[in-house]
Amino acid sequence: MAGQSSPLPWEGLSRDRAVAMKQAAILVDIRRCVGCHACGVACKTENDVPLGGFRIRTHYVQRPDKPTFAFVPMMCQHCKDAPCIPACPNEAIERLPDGRVDINKAKCKSDTACMDACPYGAIYVDPQTEKADKCNLCTQRTEVGLQPACVEACPTEALRFGDMGAEDSEVARLAAAHKAVAMKPDAKTNPAVRYIGLEAYMQDQAKGIQLGKGENGVLYEQ
């Protein structure tokens, strides 16, 4: 057993621990997801997300080949051609040096143009802060070398975080080996987030991250 002197993983966090990346992103492995919502609750607690707004949401979709569910987590896809960035009249949506897309709250005037522009429904307006918000891969965590809340929580490694822009990174290698694909490629947003095991029917059923009009359940249509 390690002695008192060796620091434990959660001790002495500092900004020196941040890992530089070309393209920070999440690799979703549908084959591993069990639909447990550990990601969703960890995210909401971590980021003070209001009820009714979602940075990540796991859809339960009905399989066409079997009478069971497939589980599809969706979060901001951190698109390389992100339509939300030009849509914002206040230039509040920025691309960070590691490629992720983030909302600058100081500039946000809760204009909803970004919400309309996003094909994934990634953005919500917080009713109390009156600011637009969405997944930013937990900058407050990654800046001290921690993984995004959803990834750290995920019990089955269905979510992995890493540098999709570095060929030798774990996520890039796995994405290549398993021919990971983008969600909703027809939207031509060039997402950085990639999926292993994503099938067409999942994309049809998992419409978006926010609750759609008249949609009254988080898991599936009720």
Next chain:
Amino acid sequence: MSDITRRNFMKYTALALGAGVLGARAASGQGAPNKPARKVKHVARRIDYTKAKATPTICFGCTTQCGVLGWVFEGRVVRITGNPLDPNNRGKICAKANGMIEGQYYPERILYPLRRLGKRGEHKWKRITWDEALDEIAARMKKIKDSGRPDLMAVHTGRDKTQGVIQRFLYAFGSPQALNRRAICSSNPRVSNMSYFGEPVDWDTGDYAATKYVINFGSNPMEAHQGGMGAMQRIQQARVDRGAKLVTFEVRPSATASVSDEYFMVRAGTDGAIAMAMAHVILREKLHNEAFWKRWCNFPLDKLAEHLKPFTPEFAEKESGVPAKDIERIAIEWAKCAPACLTLINRGITKHYNGAHAGRAARLLDILVGNIGKPGGFTMTSRSNWKGEWGQDGLPKFGMPEPAPTAPAPWLPGTPMFEELPQKVKDRVKGWPEDMQKKYFGELYTPSEYPLSFSWQVMRVGQLVYPYLKEGRGRLELYFSYVFNAGYNYPESQLAREVLADEKLIPFHVAIDVVMSETSALADIVLPETTSLERWDFQVTNAYELVPFTGIRQPLTKPLGEARSVLTIFRDLARRVGGGMETYFNFEEDEQFYKEAMKNLPISWDELKRRGIYFDEMRSKDYELHERAVPEKEMEGATVDEKTGVISKDDKGKKKVLGIMADGKAIRGFPSKSRKIEVMQDLFPKAAKWAGLPESDPCSSPLPTYFRVPSHENMADNELHLVTFKWNVHTQSRSNYFKYQVEIVHNNPVWMNPKTAAAMGLKEGDWIEVSVKRPKGNTYRGNEPGFVASFKNRVKLLAGMHPKVIACSHHVGHWEQGVVATAKLSAEANGKEGHDPALTDRNLPDNIWWARSKGGPGNGVHINEVFPIDPTPLVGTQNWYDCVAVVRKV
């Protein structure tokens, strides 16, 4: 203080804290304390991890007890993450972990002792001091003790996980009545395991990390399984990374069924037929491990083959609806993976009238192929209490500090407790052998019709406590409830509430709770308990890495309001009662008590607090514990029984069994009486005789068997099976005020197969009425005609539902537990002027979008009134999945 009504109840809970903190807030220059918070625009909190402090503790989201870290930032617990040092969850958490924070800061948390005014359940309370509360309770305790009948005090708990504190309190007082909920959950699978191995196993802890093939009989490790966190990650890794196979027999498309490589819809209550048929196939195909069987089993193989003869795959198909060819194929595939193959029986298969035997039938498969204790097989880790017994050589001893109170004397004939029992009960118990009589403590703790609920291990039959009190089969003067909500989640919960409301049956009820529940609302005194983030505790649990480990729960923050830990409450009651009781609670701070409990660990208390987990990575895995040699030192002075080979020696006047001779070697064997695997288990027929169970009831079979659930015989075409289930984001009624979890699951439409619905003229979202019949067979009120109760709910159509089964989850439909649970929005639920800002949640109530008043679907339907109290013969497990329902469109 004047009467207060439900409407103003908040003033006396969280609101009342306001007075205490206002000074500090004003002093810190934050301005006028009574300025309504919601006019100030909220700024989303961003955690600064260079300033946040992490402290290891144990999750209380369910009973899996994962090691977690609690992060405190700006004086508040803001996150729960996994403790990477915990070998079970390996730094991972599920959706329930962060719910602890919601409980911690819930605006409707109880923060002060409350005394009932008016009638029970009228929601009229008066805030009292701790001294007033404890003095009154202690005075009642003293009166009971002075009357010579300490057994008239009981503590009824849910999954409290206090590691013996409850029993210590009761034993110190002289009462055996530590009532619990084990029959609500796990007593049948425990009997299945104990009957073979003499060891309940707690949860199935197979070696999933190394397995090639899992046959899952209705368990749900991906969703709501005790120990699920460890199981789900290992099974998914085994499947995806190593190509292991998971086959699930289920009635509904659970998350586990969904990720399974094959899912078979099985008619409710017939899994045992499939398991028996698989055993039949394995023997027929000679895929069994003959050497293992001969070495370890107490029954000849040829006779087993004969016993299995009628249980053909064709028979199983007729019973279950699963094709015979699939049963055959899977049995063969699975057995060919031996020993890296295993079954899961915890617990769909076992929550039936035939469940103890169905569980035995499934576990028989593991025994037949000899995977017991092998890598990738069905493994048993060292027993959880580290008492230096089987498989625990070299482990440090730890546990509750000395001195420990002694157990009260049994209720033998002639004792006043025994003599006031109903004549029928007295006659029954008098017919028992002496060793069984010595285990008898009355009908509430050891119900005489359910001898297997206390012959191996005292498991109790909690759902019978209320009917037995009503019928005069037991009586109480003082009743504590703790981590417990029978008024909501017990079968026939309306009966629980009726008894809890009746001052003749329960003269005084003390609830120890965090938030007012359907049960604590019926108390006379409510004591505010510290949350899991404010108190000390420890855990010892099953180990997926097959190396025993332990961990501690420690406070992340000071208790809010006047909340106190249950240990402190018991200490202060013991001191007030005196007469020696206080000697068992001899500590000033809770920490001292737990430090003492852990003193033998080879790690300092400070280092244990720093790491949260003690885990000896150098210790070898618990494979094949039964083959381990008995240490020579232990053999000194031991004797070997010539006939059985069982090795024992005298230990302070008691016979201590050490192991068994096998091929001339002294080895441990299994913890059963014979140290062998007792395939032939004569306790079943014996218990049947003791209980007065008719010989015709197949529950008395000494061999694993399958028989149809009596309630399921001759079901009419319009009758359906009703089962209930748990969601991955919830734990019983514990999580229903945790807003982020309730947001995901807040209602419970009835799952139904579309074809079944079409035949009834139902479409998605239609309302139905579900009425449940009384059970048949030798169970409580068995064979009475008529219905238990009905509920109305919407239907959700899913092709993965068995056409003869409907499924409806519980958790929801609360009328207590405040604004998140009830979705009844009132501004004052989140505090008014002067409210403690620490207990204000900007989401409440306005962001509860699922409330009916906001056009949402509402908070669901409470269904536990329709489930009859239905204990399995001999064992007493609640047969949750045996219900027969009539459904009509409304």
